Amino acid sequence: AINGALITEVRPNSAASKAGLKAGDVVTHIDGKALEGMFELASAIRKHEPGDRVTLTVVRDDKPQKIKVELGTFG
Numbered sequence: 618a619i620n621g622a623l624i625t626e627v628r629p630n631s632a633a634s635k636a637g638l639k640a641g642d643v644v645t646h647i648d649g650k651a652l653e654g655m656f657e658l659a660s661a662i663r664k665h666e667p668g669d670r671v672t673l674t675v676v677r678d679d680k681p682q683k684i685k686v687e688l689g690t691f692g
Contacts, residue, residue: 619676621645622658632689639677646674662688
């Protein structure tokens with residue numbers, strides 16, 4: 618088991634989609650800070666503004682990788 622936030626859906630044209638995130642990715646860190654789950658990811662993102670850039674560490678196919686994301690607006 619991997620601690621982190623499981624991405625279950627990526628909407629077309631969203632910040633996540635533009636960054637290359639995919640359903641099934643598990644976000645384990647944001648800007649180097651470990652995440653236990655979705656609550657911590659949402660809390661960390663709320664501390665930023667649209668247009669801010671963050672680096673997510675995600676596990677995809679059992680391999681960690683860093684993905685830079687420019688945050689968008691919700692909704």
